[in-house]
Structure formats: C-alpha cells, structure tokens
Amino acid sequence: MIPYGRQTIDKKDISAVVRILRSPYLTQGPKIAEFENSLAKYCGAKYAVAVSHGTAALYLAYLASGLQKGDEVIVTPNTFVATTNMLLAVGAKPVFCDIRLDTYNLDERQIEKLVTKKTRAIVAVDFAGQPCDYRVLAKVARKHRLLLIADASHSLGASIQGKKTGSLADMTIFSFHPVKSITTGEGGAVLTNNAKFYRQLLSLRSHGIHKDKDGSNVMTEMGFNYRITDIQAALGISQLRKLNSFVRARRQVVSWYKGELRGLRGIVLPEELSGNYSAWHLYIVRVSRPAWRGPLRDYLKSKGIGVNFHYPAVYSHPFYRKLGFGKKRFRNEEIYARTSITLPCYPGLKKEEVHYISSCIKTWLQNN
Numbered sequence: 447m448i449p450y451g452r453q454t455i456d457k458k459d460i461s462a463v464v465r466i467l468r469s470p471y472l473t474q475g476p477k478i479a480e481f482e483n484s485l486a487k488y489c490g491a492k493y494a495v496a497v498s499h500g501t502a503a504l505y506l507a508y509l510a511s512g513l514q515k516g517d518e519v520i521v522t523p524n525t526f527v528a529t530t531n532m533l534l535a536v537g538a539k540p541v542f543c544d545i546r547l548d549t550y551n552l553d554e555r556q557i558e559k560l561v562t563k564k565t566r567a568i569v570a571v572d573f574a575g576q577p578c579d580y581r582v583l584a585k586v587a588r589k590h591r592l593l594l595i596a597d598a599s600h601s602l603g604a605s606i607q608g609k610k611t612g613s614l615a616d617m618t619i620f621s622f623h624p625v626k627s628i629t630t631g632e633g634g635a636v637l638t639n640n641a642k643f644y645r646q647l648l649s650l651r652s653h654g655i656h657k658d659k660d661g662s663n664v665m666t667e668m669g670f671n672y673r674i675t676d677i678q679a680a681l682g683i684s685q686l687r688k689l690n691s692f693v694r695a696r697r698q699v700v701s702w703y704k705g706e707l708r709g710l711r712g713i714v715l716p717e718e719l720s721g722n723y724s725a726w727h728l729y730i731v732r733v734s735r736p737a738w739r740g741p742l743r744d745y746l747k748s749k750g751i752g753v754n755f756h757y758p759a760v761y762s763h764p765f766y767r768k769l770g771f772g773k774k775r776f777r778n779e780e781i782y783a784r785t786s787i788t789l790p791c792y793p794g795l796k797k798e799e800v801h802y803i804s805s806c807i808k809t810w811l812q813n814n
C-alpha cells in the first residue's frame with residue numbers, strides 16, 4: 447500500500463536519537479532549548495516553546511490567550527478536529543466561517559460579519575500547507591481587537607511573500623506528527639514574538655512552576671506536563687536541517703502530479719496562489735461529481751493506493767452535531783467536503799508511483 451503520507455528518517459536522525467539515549471538527560475536536558483532556538487530562527491520568530499503534541503500546543507496557546515467560557519473564536523470548519531476540540535476544552539465557542547474554493551482556507555472576506563461583542567480571536571489553518579492571507583487576517587484582527595492564532599500544523603516550511611509561517615500571527619502552532627513537514631514522533635510547538643505569551647506558555651507546559659528569587663521552585667498558577675523529551679528534540683533538530691529539502695521534494699511530487707493530471711476532465715487540481723510557497727502537506731484533488739468520490743476512493747484503495755478524506759467539516763461530526771453545531775451549513779465547505787480526495791504526497795514518493803496513481807485515476811475516470 448502506498449500511504450497518503452509518511453516520514454523520512456535517515457541514519458543521521460537515528461544517530462542523533464541514539465546519542466541522547468546514551469547521554470545523562472532523556473528529558474529536561476539541553477536539546478529542547480536547542481530545538482526551540484533552531485525552530486524560532488528558521489521561522490523568524492522570537493520565541494518557540496516545544497511541547498508533547500500539536501494538540502497540546504493548541505491547548506496551551508488558547509490558555510495563554512486567556513480564552514475562556516463564553517468567548518467566541520472564528521475558525522475554519524476545514525481542519526483536523528484538534529483545532530476546535532481545544533477551543534471547547536478551554537470553554538470557548540467555535541464560530542465557523544466558510545472557506546475559499548481556491549485555497550480551501552478560511553475566507554478572509556467573510557470573517558467580519560461574524561464578529562460580535564464576544565469574539566476574542568481568529569484561528570486560521572494553513573490548509574494542506576498553503577498559508578492563509580495573513581496580511582488581511584491581521585488587518586481584520588487589529589480592527590476588531592482580536593487575537594490571531596495560526597494552526598500551521600500543515601505549513602512548516604511554507605511562506606507567503608517570502609515570509610515563513612511561524613511569525614505571521616500572534617501565536618503559531620506546529621505539529622511534528624510523522625505525516626507533517628518534520629517529525630519528532632509526537633510533538634508540537636508554539637511560536638510567538640510576545641514575551642508575555644512566551645512566559646505563560648513555559649509555565650503552563652511545566653506545572654505552573656517557577657523559580658523564585660532564592661532559586662527554589664514555587665508553583666504560582668495552574669499548569670500541566672506537556673513537555674517534549676530530549677530524545678524527540680534531538681530528532682527534531684536533525685529533521686529541521688532537512689526541512690527545506692523535504693519541502694522541495696514534496697513540491698517535486700506536486701509538479702509530477704500536475705504533469706500527469708492537468709487538463710483531465712472530471713478532476714480539479716489544487717492551486718497555489720501567486721506569492722505563496724506551499725509546504726504541500728497534503729495533495730488534494732476534487733472530483734466534479736460528489737457521487738464519484740466514494741467509488742473512486744474504493745477503486746484506488748483496491749489498487750493499493752492509500753487515499754484519504756481530509757477533512758469532513760468539523761461541524762458535521764456526531765460530537766459537534768450533538769452540541770448543536772452543523773445546523774448552519776456553508777456553501778464552499780459543503781462543496782469541498784463532498785468532492786475532495788487526498789492523494790499520496792510525501793518526500794520519498796517516487797515518480798513511478800505518481801505515474802501509477804495517476805494512471806489508475808485516468809482509468810477510473812474513463813470507465814465512469
């Protein structure tokens with residue numbers, strides 16, 4: 447089976463991890479700050495706080511934002527559920543906004559009409575690796591005094607007008623799950639230029655404990671253990687060195703797909719807007735007819751191709767419907783969610799494999 451995504455691990459990654467296993471610190475050692483510094487530097491942000499998962503990064507970013515019960519947060523429905531689950535976890539209410547049909551990102555022009563007295567933040571997701579339009583988002587956020595939080599789980603290594611994701615919002619979160627741009631097994635991070643958020647995030651990550659004037663540990667606020675280990679951070683440092691080449695390899699895969707599938711009737715290829723440099727976390731095509739989607743998926747699976755759906759609209763999940771979401775549907779989101787298919791895309795995918803996948807798609811389309 448060709449999976450839809452997978453990690454790339456080489457000998458250097460393995461020896462970086464083994465070195466830590468033989469060292470005095472498996473966790474709370476020097477590799478964590480080293481990873482954070484490299485990541486912040488890569489993205490052009492002042493601070494990075496590495497944590498145990500992308501989901502933990504979201505949770506801590508929302509807590510550090512001061513989001514609480516009754517606060518409304520404008521968010522895309524086209525995301526992994528963690529983005530909005532963690533809003534629910536802090537008591538905030540996700541207010542869904544429709545997406546654009548060119549990038550499948552939040553439609554910036556539809557945000558303002560959703561702003562109420564209770565709105566506190568906008569959460570943007572750089573879907574499939576393509577950055578949102580942060581200049582417009584930041585303008586809307588400033589005008590209404592909202593925080594702008596980026597879930598850039600898909601877009602580490604991407605940029606907009608030459609500016610890397612990670613420094614384009616008040617706080618940006620990344621995930622290092624194996625299918626993402628780089629991996630630490632499990633892992634995540636929050637990046638920010640704001641010293642107050644930074645201190646808060648460090649505290650929340652580790653039990654709310656600080657050193658007082660005498661150097662003793664005191665707990666001053668609620669906190670947790672969402673630390674990452676030195677084993678993972680060492681892998682992260684090693685992976686980060688290869689991030690640019692990983693993204694280039696993904697972009698190569700995309701250009702192979704384009705060469706194979708461009709102009710084919712019945713299928714819509716994803717677009718990269720000018721000025722955008724996508725990290726291509728996912729390569730998602732859309733079929734012209736919703737009725738084709740299931741059968742095409744089943745056919746490709748029967749051919750050993752691990753296609754997937756990313757994502758059903760968050761509000762359509764049973765849990766969200768039970769909470770009363772999903773009564774209001776959104777035009778573009780509904781079109782997208784009914785017609786999209788994720789094809790395999792990762793740095794190690796070979797040209798022959800892209801050719802094979804494309805040929806299977808062509809065969810199916812010809813027979814239907």
Ligand SMILES: *Cc1c(COP(=O)(O)O)cnc(C)c1O
Pocket residue numbers: 499500501502525526528529571597599600621622623632633634
């Ligand atoms: C992967 C992902 C997350 C969660 O990351 P984990 O590291 O798996 O917890 C959050 N948001 C989006 C959009 C993701 O793709």
